[in-house]
Amino acid sequence: MTPYDGTSDPSHHLNNFRSRMYLTDASDVIRCKAFPTTLTKTAKWFDSLPPRSIASFDDLAKKFLARFSIQKDKAKHAPNLLGIKQGDWESLRNYMERFNKVCLDIQSLLIEASIMGLINGLREGPFSHSISKKYPTTLNEVQERAEKYINMEENTRLGENSKSGFCYPPRDKAKEFGKKED
Template sequence: MGLYDRMTDPRHHLSNLKSQQYLDNASYSTCYKAFPTTFPKVALKWFDNFLPKSVTCFDDLAMKFLTRFSIQNDKVKHAPSLLGVKQEVKEALQDYMERFSKACVKVQNLPTEAVIMGIVNGLKEGSFSQSISK
Protein backbone atom coordinates (compact mmCIF):
# COMPACT_ATOMS: atom_id res chain seq x y z
CA MET A 1 0.00 0.00 0.00
CA GLY A 2 1.28 3.46 -0.89
CA LEU A 3 1.86 6.49 1.29
CA TYR A 4 -0.96 8.90 2.02
CA ASP A 5 -0.24 11.73 -0.44
CA ARG A 6 -2.47 14.36 1.24
CA MET A 7 -4.06 15.05 -2.17
CA THR A 8 -6.72 12.38 -1.89
CA ASP A 9 -9.52 11.95 0.60
CA PRO A 10 -8.11 10.55 3.87
CA ARG A 11 -11.25 8.40 4.20
CA HIS A 12 -10.27 6.70 0.94
CA HIS A 13 -6.76 6.04 2.24
CA LEU A 14 -8.14 4.60 5.48
CA SER A 15 -10.59 2.43 3.56
CA ASN A 16 -7.78 1.08 1.38
CA LEU A 17 -5.77 0.19 4.46
CA LYS A 18 -8.72 -1.58 6.07
CA SER A 19 -9.42 -3.50 2.86
CA GLN A 20 -5.81 -4.58 2.56
CA GLN A 21 -5.70 -5.68 6.19
CA TYR A 22 -9.00 -7.54 5.78
CA LEU A 23 -7.63 -9.43 2.77
CA ASP A 24 -4.56 -10.33 4.81
CA ASN A 25 -6.76 -11.46 7.76
CA ALA A 26 -4.94 -8.96 9.97
CA SER A 27 -6.10 -7.99 13.42
CA TYR A 28 -6.84 -4.44 14.54
CA SER A 29 -3.56 -4.38 16.44
CA THR A 30 -1.76 -5.17 13.17
CA CYS A 31 -3.69 -2.34 11.48
CA TYR A 32 -2.67 -0.05 14.32
CA LYS A 33 0.99 -0.93 13.80
CA ALA A 34 0.84 -0.85 9.98
CA PHE A 35 -1.07 2.41 9.60
CA PRO A 36 1.82 4.80 10.43
CA THR A 37 3.98 3.09 7.79
CA THR A 38 1.67 4.65 5.18
CA PHE A 39 2.35 8.18 6.42
CA PRO A 40 4.66 10.61 4.60
CA LYS A 41 6.94 12.87 6.65
CA VAL A 42 4.26 15.43 7.58
CA ALA A 43 1.76 12.84 8.80
CA LEU A 44 4.49 10.83 10.52
CA LYS A 45 5.59 13.96 12.39
CA TRP A 46 1.96 14.46 13.46
CA PHE A 47 1.81 10.82 14.62
CA ASP A 48 5.11 11.06 16.51
CA ASN A 49 3.77 13.98 18.57
CA PHE A 50 1.18 11.83 20.34
CA LEU A 51 1.79 11.39 24.03
CA PRO A 52 2.39 7.81 25.16
CA LYS A 53 -0.88 5.91 25.64
CA SER A 54 -2.94 8.79 24.17
CA VAL A 55 -3.98 6.49 21.32
CA THR A 56 -5.30 3.21 22.60
CA CYS A 57 -6.56 1.35 19.54
CA PHE A 58 -6.78 1.41 15.77
CA ASP A 59 -10.25 3.02 15.75
CA ASP A 60 -8.93 5.84 17.93
CA LEU A 61 -5.96 6.39 15.61
CA ALA A 62 -8.22 6.29 12.55
CA MET A 63 -10.57 8.90 14.04
CA LYS A 64 -7.65 11.21 14.93
CA PHE A 65 -6.24 10.77 11.42
CA LEU A 66 -9.57 11.66 9.79
CA THR A 67 -10.07 14.62 12.10
CA ARG A 68 -6.62 16.00 11.34
CA PHE A 69 -6.41 15.41 7.59
CA SER A 70 -10.05 15.85 6.58
CA ILE A 71 -9.68 19.55 7.35
CA GLN A 72 -7.80 19.95 4.08
CA ASN A 73 -10.64 18.41 2.09
CA ASP A 74 -13.50 20.39 3.65
CA LYS A 75 -13.41 23.00 0.89
CA VAL A 76 -15.20 21.33 -1.99
CA LYS A 77 -13.95 22.51 -5.36
CA HIS A 78 -16.21 22.74 -8.38
CA ALA A 79 -15.49 22.43 -12.11
CA PRO A 80 -15.32 26.21 -12.73
CA SER A 81 -12.32 26.38 -10.36
CA LEU A 82 -10.29 24.67 -13.11
CA LEU A 83 -10.60 27.79 -15.23
CA GLY A 84 -8.17 29.46 -12.83
CA VAL A 85 -5.41 26.95 -13.59
CA LYS A 86 -3.29 28.61 -16.26
CA GLN A 87 -0.05 27.54 -17.90
CA GLU A 88 2.69 30.00 -16.96
CA VAL A 89 4.70 31.75 -19.69
CA LYS A 90 7.83 29.60 -19.28
CA GLU A 91 6.10 26.53 -17.87
CA ALA A 92 6.56 23.25 -19.73
CA LEU A 93 3.42 21.55 -20.99
CA GLN A 94 4.14 18.50 -18.84
CA ASP A 95 4.42 20.63 -15.69
CA TYR A 96 1.17 22.41 -16.51
CA MET A 97 -0.61 19.09 -17.10
CA GLU A 98 0.64 17.73 -13.76
CA ARG A 99 -0.60 20.83 -11.96
CA PHE A 100 -3.92 20.68 -13.82
CA SER A 101 -4.32 16.97 -12.95
CA LYS A 102 -3.76 17.72 -9.26
CA ALA A 103 -6.43 20.41 -9.44
CA CYS A 104 -8.84 17.93 -11.09
CA VAL A 105 -8.41 15.47 -8.20
CA LYS A 106 -9.89 18.09 -5.86
CA VAL A 107 -13.11 18.40 -7.88
CA GLN A 108 -15.90 15.95 -7.13
CA ASN A 109 -18.06 14.56 -9.95
CA LEU A 110 -15.96 16.22 -12.63
CA PRO A 111 -17.47 15.96 -16.13
CA THR A 112 -15.07 15.17 -18.98
CA GLU A 113 -16.26 18.24 -20.85
CA ALA A 114 -15.13 20.47 -17.97
CA VAL A 115 -11.68 18.86 -18.01
CA ILE A 116 -11.28 19.48 -21.75
CA MET A 117 -12.53 23.04 -21.48
CA GLY A 118 -10.24 23.70 -18.50
CA ILE A 119 -7.14 22.33 -20.26
CA VAL A 120 -7.74 24.31 -23.45
CA ASN A 121 -8.60 27.47 -21.52
CA GLY A 122 -5.46 27.22 -19.40
CA LEU A 123 -2.93 26.70 -22.18
CA LYS A 124 -0.65 29.62 -22.92
CA GLU A 125 -1.11 31.27 -26.32
CA GLY A 126 0.71 29.58 -29.17
CA SER A 127 0.43 27.21 -32.06
CA PHE A 128 -0.30 24.21 -29.82
CA SER A 129 -3.18 25.90 -28.00
CA GLN A 130 -4.62 27.08 -31.33
CA SER A 131 -4.42 23.62 -32.91
CA ILE A 132 -5.91 21.83 -29.90
CA SER A 133 -8.81 24.27 -29.60
CA LYS A 134 -9.93 23.39 -33.13
Protein backbone atom coordinates (compact mmCIF):
# COMPACT_ATOMS: atom_id res chain seq x y z
CA MET A 1 0.00 0.00 0.00
CA THR A 2 1.39 3.36 -1.02
CA PRO A 3 1.88 5.64 2.02
CA TYR A 4 -0.35 8.69 2.16
CA ASP A 5 1.65 11.91 1.81
CA GLY A 6 -1.16 14.44 2.23
CA THR A 7 -1.44 15.41 -1.44
CA SER A 8 -4.09 13.05 -2.80
CA ASP A 9 -7.67 12.08 -1.98
CA PRO A 10 -7.76 10.99 1.69
CA SER A 11 -10.97 8.98 1.28
CA HIS A 12 -9.28 6.86 -1.39
CA HIS A 13 -6.42 6.08 0.99
CA LEU A 14 -8.83 5.35 3.83
CA ASN A 15 -10.91 2.99 1.66
CA ASN A 16 -7.77 1.11 0.59
CA PHE A 17 -6.73 0.75 4.22
CA ARG A 18 -10.18 -0.45 5.30
CA SER A 19 -10.22 -3.04 2.51
CA ARG A 20 -6.87 -4.45 3.58
CA MET A 21 -7.88 -4.54 7.22
CA TYR A 22 -11.15 -6.25 6.33
CA LEU A 23 -9.23 -9.02 4.56
CA THR A 24 -7.10 -9.63 7.67
CA ASP A 25 -10.13 -9.42 9.99
CA ALA A 26 -8.26 -6.88 12.15
CA SER A 27 -9.82 -5.56 15.33
CA ASP A 28 -10.60 -1.89 15.94
CA VAL A 29 -7.51 -1.53 18.15
CA ILE A 30 -5.23 -3.06 15.49
CA ARG A 31 -6.67 -0.74 12.82
CA CYS A 32 -6.02 2.30 15.05
CA LYS A 33 -2.42 1.22 15.61
CA ALA A 34 -1.78 0.19 12.00
CA PHE A 35 -3.29 3.22 10.25
CA PRO A 36 -0.55 5.71 11.26
CA THR A 37 2.04 3.42 9.65
CA THR A 38 0.40 4.09 6.27
CA LEU A 39 1.19 7.81 6.47
CA THR A 40 4.39 9.62 5.54
CA LYS A 41 6.02 12.10 7.91
CA THR A 42 4.21 15.01 6.29
CA ALA A 43 0.82 13.40 6.92
CA LYS A 44 1.40 12.39 10.55
CA TRP A 45 -0.91 15.01 11.98
CA PHE A 46 -2.06 12.60 14.67
CA ASP A 47 1.16 13.15 16.66
CA SER A 48 -0.32 16.50 17.66
CA LEU A 49 -3.63 14.99 18.82
CA PRO A 50 -4.16 15.01 22.59
CA PRO A 51 -3.71 11.65 24.32
CA ARG A 52 -6.86 9.51 24.54
CA SER A 53 -8.69 11.70 22.01
CA ILE A 54 -9.39 8.71 19.73
CA ALA A 55 -12.07 6.32 20.95
CA SER A 56 -12.40 4.07 17.87
CA PHE A 57 -11.14 3.60 14.34
CA ASP A 58 -14.23 5.42 13.03
CA ASP A 59 -13.24 8.36 15.22
CA LEU A 60 -9.69 8.25 13.82
CA ALA A 61 -11.04 8.04 10.27
CA LYS A 62 -13.30 11.07 10.78
CA LYS A 63 -10.41 13.14 12.16
CA PHE A 64 -8.18 12.02 9.30
CA LEU A 65 -10.78 13.02 6.70
CA ALA A 66 -11.46 16.33 8.47
CA ARG A 67 -7.74 17.15 8.47
CA PHE A 68 -7.00 16.16 4.86
CA SER A 69 -10.33 16.69 3.09
CA ILE A 70 -8.99 19.92 1.59
CA GLN A 71 -6.65 17.74 -0.52
CA LYS A 72 -9.63 16.15 -2.21
CA ASP A 73 -10.40 19.52 -3.78
CA LYS A 74 -6.87 19.61 -5.20
CA ALA A 75 -7.48 16.47 -7.24
CA LYS A 76 -6.69 16.95 -10.90
CA HIS A 77 -9.46 17.31 -13.45
CA ALA A 78 -9.56 17.55 -17.25
CA PRO A 79 -9.27 21.39 -17.31
CA ASN A 80 -5.87 21.01 -15.60
CA LEU A 81 -4.58 19.65 -18.92
CA LEU A 82 -5.02 23.06 -20.52
CA GLY A 83 -2.22 24.39 -18.33
CA ILE A 84 0.34 21.92 -19.66
CA LYS A 85 2.37 23.52 -22.43
CA GLN A 86 5.32 22.24 -24.41
CA GLY A 87 8.38 24.30 -23.54
CA ASP A 88 10.28 26.25 -26.18
CA TRP A 89 13.19 23.80 -26.14
CA GLU A 90 11.30 20.75 -24.85
CA SER A 91 11.35 17.72 -27.12
CA LEU A 92 8.07 16.26 -28.30
CA ARG A 93 8.94 13.00 -26.52
CA ASN A 94 9.44 14.77 -23.17
CA TYR A 95 6.23 16.75 -23.59
CA MET A 96 4.23 13.62 -24.43
CA GLU A 97 5.65 11.78 -21.40
CA ARG A 98 4.95 14.70 -19.06
CA PHE A 99 1.43 15.09 -20.45
CA ASN A 100 0.71 11.36 -20.09
CA LYS A 101 1.82 11.38 -16.44
CA VAL A 102 -0.68 14.13 -15.65
CA CYS A 103 -3.43 12.23 -17.51
CA LEU A 104 -2.85 9.24 -15.24
CA ASP A 105 -3.76 11.39 -12.21
CA ILE A 106 -7.15 12.35 -13.64
CA GLN A 107 -10.00 9.98 -12.94
CA SER A 108 -12.69 9.47 -15.58
CA LEU A 109 -10.76 11.40 -18.21
CA LEU A 110 -12.58 11.54 -21.53
CA ILE A 111 -10.49 10.71 -24.60
CA GLU A 112 -11.66 13.86 -26.38
CA ALA A 113 -10.56 16.02 -23.43
CA SER A 114 -7.11 14.45 -23.33
CA ILE A 115 -6.63 14.89 -27.10
CA MET A 116 -7.79 18.51 -26.89
CA GLY A 117 -5.47 19.21 -23.95
CA LEU A 118 -2.49 17.64 -25.68
CA ILE A 119 -3.05 19.57 -28.91
CA ASN A 120 -3.66 22.81 -27.01
CA GLY A 121 -0.29 22.47 -25.28
CA LEU A 122 1.80 21.83 -28.39
CA ARG A 123 4.15 24.59 -29.42
CA GLU A 124 4.06 25.82 -33.01
CA GLY A 125 5.81 23.31 -35.26
CA PRO A 126 5.48 20.47 -37.77
CA PHE A 127 3.51 18.17 -35.45
CA SER A 128 1.03 20.86 -34.40
CA HIS A 129 0.50 21.81 -38.07
CA SER A 130 -0.10 18.17 -39.00
CA ILE A 131 -2.58 17.67 -36.17
CA SER A 132 -4.50 20.82 -37.07
CA LYS A 133 -4.96 19.61 -40.66
CA LYS A 134 -6.39 16.23 -39.70
CA TYR A 135 -7.76 16.09 -36.14
CA PRO A 136 -7.12 12.69 -34.47
CA THR A 137 -10.03 10.74 -33.00
CA THR A 138 -8.17 8.23 -30.82
CA LEU A 139 -5.21 8.37 -28.46
CA ASN A 140 -3.59 5.59 -30.45
CA GLU A 141 -3.76 7.75 -33.57
CA VAL A 142 -2.18 10.66 -31.69
CA GLN A 143 0.60 8.41 -30.41
CA GLU A 144 1.32 6.92 -33.84
CA ARG A 145 1.45 10.32 -35.49
CA ALA A 146 3.55 11.78 -32.68
CA GLU A 147 6.01 8.91 -32.93
CA LYS A 148 6.83 9.90 -36.52
CA TYR A 149 7.63 13.47 -35.45
CA ILE A 150 9.52 12.29 -32.38
CA ASN A 151 11.71 10.14 -34.64
CA MET A 152 12.26 13.08 -37.01
CA GLU A 153 13.26 15.32 -34.07
CA GLU A 154 15.68 12.73 -32.72
CA ASN A 155 17.18 12.06 -36.15
CA THR A 156 17.66 15.80 -36.65
CA ARG A 157 19.45 16.02 -33.29
CA LEU A 158 21.65 13.08 -34.20
CA GLY A 159 22.46 14.78 -37.51
CA GLU A 160 23.38 18.00 -35.73
CA ASN A 161 25.63 16.12 -33.31
CA SER A 162 27.37 14.26 -36.13
CA LYS A 163 28.13 17.47 -38.06
CA SER A 164 31.15 17.94 -35.86
CA GLY A 165 32.55 14.69 -37.33
CA PHE A 166 33.00 13.67 -40.96
CA CYS A 167 30.59 15.14 -43.46
CA TYR A 168 30.12 14.34 -47.13
CA PRO A 169 31.16 16.97 -49.69
CA PRO A 170 28.32 18.63 -51.59
CA ARG A 171 27.39 16.97 -54.86
CA ASP A 172 28.37 18.64 -58.07
CA LYS A 173 25.09 18.96 -60.01
CA ALA A 174 26.90 19.58 -63.32
CA LYS A 175 28.88 16.32 -63.08
CA GLU A 176 25.70 14.36 -62.22
CA PHE A 177 23.86 15.95 -65.15
CA GLY A 178 26.74 15.13 -67.50
CA LYS A 179 26.77 11.48 -66.42
CA LYS A 180 23.07 11.16 -67.16
CA GLU A 181 23.65 12.56 -70.66
CA ASP A 182 26.26 9.88 -71.41
